[in-house]
């Protein structure tokens with residue numbers, strides 16, 4: 298098993314499948330009255346969050362607790378980070394406390410990789426800038442596999458703000474490893490020119506959402522990340538929604554079995570309408586539930602649960 302999970306590229310098909318299969322076993326714990334396994338008793342997991350998060354932070358916390366680990370939640374607000382302490386000094390503090398795993402979210406791309414050089418425990422990248430978010434890709438793959446029964450051969454359209462999306466990057470890497478075919482869809486200003494080829498050679502790019510809908514098994518809508526935008530990438534929110542938003546009429550052009558995904562948080566009315574977000578095709582709430590099982594599997598396997 299790998300020691301750190303920093304990128305979707307860290308996972309070969311066998312390792313990714315093992316995580317998804319383990320997650321399926323972990324999911325059965327969620328249905329029990331006592332939602333706990335003793336697997337990580339006596340181990341310490343630190344959640345180190347330098348950026349806001351709702352789903353991911355709670356999900357990692359629930360996952361570690363369900364495995365009986367000791368959990369330390371560290372958020373940049375209210376800590377010495379606010380006084381200017383560097384990531385390296387924080388890492389050394391965690392190291393001194395004997396963290397077995399550090400789950401890190403940071404606004405700088407590459408922060409998780411740096412941290413992995415400084416601590417002895419496992420590092421899990423929970424989102425670094427616009428770079429990667431590998432456990433999101435795993436939970437997305439898990440959700441696709443459980444709804445559609447397979448990953449190999451699926452056509453997945455990843456739609457919207459690809460430029461700023463760590464979710465898109467990790468998904469392209471993982472899905473192509475697992476044999477799905479990804480098409481990146483969005484305005485040319487939000488799809489970096491060489492991204493498809495750089496990430497995975499069989500990924501394609503299309504600027505016309507309506508053209509890809511009839512042949513997509515999965516449509517993954519991305520949040521328009523205004524907080525990371527330094528330029529104006531499209532004329533107006535209304536124009537964006539008209540060309541790249543998923544609304545009811547567009548959803549009805551999808552094949553009968555197709556599903557609609559979104560990593561959250563959603564801009565309802567911009568990239569997705571409430572009618573679509575709340576429809577039976579939407580897996581948005583399932584994705585959150587699956588996130589806990591997938592993160593349990595990741596922590597369990599990285600921390601040596603494979604020997605258990």
Ligand code: ASP
Pocket residue numbers: 424430463464519520522560561562
């Ligand atoms: N929650 C995801 C992330 O942290 C997606 C988003 O923020 O739009 O990357």
